[in-house]
Amino acid sequence: MPQMLLPFFPEEITLVNELIGFVKKGDYVYYFNGQMPIYLHSSDDYQSFKMFVSQLYICGNASQAEIVRAFGISSSGLKRWVKKYQAEGSSGFFNKRKPRSSPVLTPDRLNEIQELLDEGEDVEDISQKSGVKRNTILKAIQQKRLHRVKKNFGRTCREQK
Numbered sequence: 781m782p783q784m785l786l787p788f789f790p791e792e793i794t795l796v797n798e799l800i801g802f803v804k805k806g807d808y809v810y811y812f813n814g815q816m817p818i819y820l821h822s823s824d825d826y827q828s829f830k831m832f833v834s835q836l837y838i839c840g841n842a843s844q845a846e847i848v849r850a851f852g853i854s855s856s857g858l859k860r861w862v863k864k865y866q867a868e869g870s871s872g873f874f875n876k877r878k879p880r881s882s883p884v885l886t887p888d889r890l891n892e893i894q895e896l897l898d899e900g901e902d903v904e905d906i907s908q909k910s911g912v913k914r915n916t917i918l919k920a921i922q923q924k925r926l927h928r929v930k931k932n933f934g935r936t937c938r939e940q941k
Contacts, residue, residue: 796842796850831873833858834865884916885925893917894926 793801793812802811804823811819811832821828833851836842837858848855864872885893889912896906903921907914920926 794850796836797846800836800842802850827873830861831865831870834861835870837862838865884912885920890920890925893920897926898929900929 793803795801799813800811800818802809804810807823808820809823809829810817819832821832829851833842833847833853837844837847842850844855844858847853847858861873868875889910893906893910893912896909897903901909903914903917906912907917917926921928
């Protein structure tokens, strides 16, 4: 008859529950099931930590409350990590982020829009002609990447003579 491994933990281990514990030694964090180590990662490797606690929850080895209590993390954070793990697997924690798309206001496009502004065109008209959203143009003006031409609202009677 097979003998069951009893969960005897050394004293320095912090328990997640009656089966799982962890301890930080040196630059590494070790996770144990009884006396048997089941995982380790560098103490500054936050991605591995997120992946492992997600696994603990998904595999049913620890409840959400036990994980939150033992590691002092937020339950919403754990839920996000579990969702990521279920959608992308463990590689989802280690993939590089996708680069952002190219900017809408390229240098050529900025020059084109600035020429229209210099001619006195309205931002709404420029938006329709160029296909650039009105808010994008206004934001560029606010950031001083574009500038509006000051309008001359008419001359006084003396200047007209």
